[in-house]
Amino acid sequence: MIELHGVSKTYTLGKGVEVHAVQDVDLTVDRGEFAIITGRSGSGKTTLLNLVAGLATPTAGRVILDGSEIWRLPDSAQSLWRSKTIGFVFQFPSLLPSLTALENVMLPTMFVDDSGRADAASRATELLDSVGLADKLGSYPRQLSAGQQQRVVIARSLVNDPQLLLADEPTSDLDEQTEHEIMTIFQDIHTRTGITILLVTHATNLVRFGTRAVRMSGGQIVA
Numbered sequence: 001m002i003e004l005h006g007v008s009k010t011y012t013l014g015k016g017v018e019v020h021a022v023q024d025v026d027l028t029v030d031r032g033e034f035a036i037i038t039g040r041s042g043s044g045k046t047t048l049l050n051l052v053a054g055l056a057t058p059t060a061g062r063v064i065l066d067g068s069e070i071w072r073l074p075d076s077a078q079s080l081w082r083s084k085t086i087g088f089v090f091q092f093p094s095l096l097p098s099l100t101a102l103e104n105v106m107l108p109t110m111f112v113d114d115s116g117r118a119d120a121a122s123r124a125t126e127l128l129d130s131v132g133l134a135d136k137l138g139s140y141p142r143q144l145s146a147g148q149q150q151r152v153v154i155a156r157s158l159v160n161d162p163q164l165l166l167a168d169e170p171t172s173d174l175d176e177q178t179e180h181e182i183m184t185i186f187q188d189i190h191t192r193t194g195i196t197i198l199l200v201t202h203a204t205n206l207v208r209f210g211t212r213a214v215r216m217s218g219g220q221i222v223a
Contacts (some may be wrong), residue, residue, distance in 0.1 A: 001164060001196040002029035002052055006062030008219075009047050021047040023219040024061070029212075031163075034190045034197040036207045039216035045200040046091075048216065052198060053166050055080055063073055066163060071208035083111045087157030089167040093149035095141040101128060102137040105156045120159070131185055147178035154185060158195075165189070167199040170204070183209045 006198040009022040022044045023139055039045045050056040053062055054070045062069060066085065070078055097106045105124035108120050128137060132153040141149055150170060157165060167186065171179040187209045199210065215223040 001031040001066055002027065002198065003062070003064040004028075004052070005062045005064070007048075007051060007063060008057045008059045011052060013189060020219050022051065022058075023147075025144075025219075027214070027221060027222055029196060029198060030197050032194050033200070033212055034187070034210040035212045035214060036210035037198070037200040037203050037214045038202065038207060039200075039201060039215060043216040044219035045216045047219075049166055049168050049200050052088055053077060053088055055111055067092055079111075083108060084160055085161070085163050087162035087165045089150075089153050089157050089165070089170045089213065092167040093141065093146070093153050095149055095152060097141050099201065100138050100140055101133060101144065101152045104141070105159055107158050108156060124155065127158055128152070129156050130189075137145075145178075145191055147174055147181060148180075149172065150182055151185065154182070154189075158189070163196065165195050165197045168198065169201055171201065171203070179203075179206075 002023050003123040004143060005023060007025045008020070011019045015018060024179060025048065025143065037045045037048065038215060047056060051058055052065070052179070057071060063071065065220055068081065073081060096107070099107065100209060102121070102124050105127060106120045109120040125137060128134060133151055136144060136148060156199065177205050183206055186197060186199065198211070214221055
């Protein structure tokens with residue numbers, strides 16, 4: 001599902017200062033794996049996730065997802081391909097405050113063709129029920145706890161039925177109990193659907209929820 005071949009990402013900060021966030025990484029994630037990447041802050045794990053998501057352009061190397069090299073596609077094709085293929089859970093909930101939980105989950109369906117919108121409300125309702133929020137459909141983000149907001153984000157990431165789910169530190173702002181609940185949701189999604197999941201976290205104790213663990217340090221995979 002994911003192939004990285006000699007992938008590097010270098011940021012230029014000005015006056016000749018360069019940061020080598022990711023350095024010559026080779027990584028393959030098979031379809032149906034739940035891979036968890038760990039590493040300390042600054043290890044390159046979030047940059048690597050952004051490269052896989054097509055949110056950052058590699059300085060060198062090739063990123064291939066499901067047989068497609070996304071950076072060879074035109075911009076419009078890239079956006080459509082991402083919306084249909086990838087679900088993304090960001091570190092912070094990023095919900096629109098003026099929309100209800102149900103409307104927030106439905107939002108990504110507005111960026112696909114009409115055939116994907118027909119049953120958007122029922123699909124969103126089903127997903128919110130699956131993450132334990134059947135009674136919060138009409139609630140606004142301000143009326144939800146941090147854990148509940150993250151559940152909405154997870155439901156939103158699945159509404160277009162993606163083949164790949166990417167998650168960037170999805171539990172970093174949560175207490176220990178809520179963290180366990182959110183990771184259990186990811187585990188349940190993986191078990192029920194067989195979707196490929198790539199999740200990054202600094203918490204090494206969370207690797208037990210996945211099927212595979214990868215450790216990064218200094219922009220490279222070290223274990």
